[in-house]
Amino acid sequence: MGEKKLGRQVRESLRRAVGEKAYFDSEAERFLYSYDTSSRKVLPDAVVRAENAGQIAALMAVATRHGIPVTPRGGGSGTTGGSVPVDGGVVLVMSGMNRILSVDMDNLVARAEPGVITGDFHRAVEAKGLFYPPDPASAAFCTLGGNLAECAGGPRAVKYGVTRDYVLGLEAVLPTGEHIRTGVQTAKGVVGYDLTRLIVGSEGTLAVITAMTLKLLPLPESVKTLTVVFDHMARAAETVSEIIRQGLIPRTIEYMDQAAIACAETRMPGELPVDAGAMLIIEVDGKKAEALAMAEDVALLCHRMGAREVKVAATAEEAARLWAARKAISPALFRYGPHKINEDIVVPRSKIPDVVEKIRELKEKTRLMMVSFGHAGDGNIHFNIMLDKKDASALRRARWAVGELFRFTLAMGGTLSGEHGVGLSKQAYFDMEIGPEEKALMLRLKKAFDPAGILNPHKIF
DSSP: OOSOOSOHHHHHHHHHHHOGGGEEOOHHHHHHTSBOSSSOBOOOSEEEEOOSHHHHHHHHHHHHHHTOOEEEESSSOOSSSTTOOTTOSEEEEOTTOOOEEEEETTTTEEEEOTTSBHHHHHHHHHTTTEEOOOOOTTTTTOBHHHHHHHTOOOTTHHHHOOGGGGEEEEEEEOTTSOEEEEEOSSSOOOSSOOHHHHHTTSTTSSOEEEEEEEEOEEOOSEEEEEEEEESOHHHHHHHHHHHHHTTOOOSEEEEEEHHHHHHHHTTSTTTSOTTSSEEEEEEEEESHHHHHHHHHHHHHHHHHTTOSEEEEOSSHHHHHHHHHHHHTHHHHGGGSOSEEEEEEEEOOGGGHHHHHHHHHHHHHHHOOEEEEEEEGGGTEEEEEEEEOTTOHHHHHHHHHHHHHHHHHHHHTTOBSBSSSOOTTTTGGGHHHHSOHHHHHHHHHHHHHHOTTOOBSTTSOO
8 A cells, every 4th residue: 555556657648648737646645635534545546636527538548548446536525435546546636627617597507517615606606596405514625526426415405305406417527538418407308318317426436527517496585493402312303203294394304312412512612402312403494484484383393292492593693603513513523432433324204213212222232322413304314333443342343233223224114325325334235225136237337337447446336
């Protein structure tokens, strides 16, 4: 690891293909792109900082000819090792392709390059009175291209859906170097196979996205943010199902267990109920009267379900601080241990109380620190085990607990990942959910797109 494997002639071919200013192979540059937010780290043999699709096509043609692995990389915020160059080769850094190409106010679409920071895109379209709903917790530093590769979600998915629901079309480069265009720039389009949806969520294994056409919505006129406090986690989980059952569709329903509340409280000292069993963050939007009425309906329902406190944020600034605290949970978890095992299961909303009970049982059986929070409105639970991985007994118990939770999730009609993808970390569990025929079909698709097997190899399968 860390020793250059590319011969001089191959390195010169890469330099000529992408240009001297885009090619790097110093140890410092290689180290910068050797890891993501998972615990895995592998040095690439070279780094290419792309500036245009022509460079990428030239790179891919050389890579396929010489059998050089290429790993695309956005903001490096993935949690499953998806951008870790496990076979060395070239890391293709997309952050330099960061232009918002156009915003069409008449047709409610935008075109953008993959290196645009998601939060920057939010602000740019909102300044024009428009709205791009997908909002991953890492929006301040993740990229649109990475969001598409993983089909990112976020809190607003309960009402507005996930990334794939807003991607109308793509421009991309295949591993063999060909440029392709997929999809449409219109609200409808059913000519041929839906290659756009196939590429979105493929974790950078089928093609390198170089531009995208995204659907936008009008910006909601008003947003109301509520915090709802419960003494018991099970009651909070039951409330989530009851809100939807009553026909109320907030744009977010986030939940935190007691340990997660304590982590969020580090960003709002003295302002969050660290003694509570659970807390919900519920957001509603729409016209002013509509949002106000729904906030009142949700508050009444939560009181009926046994909430000990329901509070509406008085200002947009207060709501923003609350969301900043929510997004700070994941890094703050390390107060409970030096290492984290992080999973993002999804179950039908009605099964959330069952999963909460299962997590409680696993915590008792393993005597490990477990923290859960996430997007309760769509059943997406972020389950974390905090431990010292040098403790062999703790690591063994943690792995057993993950397997148990995965089996339970599938039995409940759920899935092993709602946002983070498979990458490297969930490979061992892939066959629990995907059957042999379906897996074989996926592998044939991979071969069709990438005959040499050089694009983000050894991910997913």
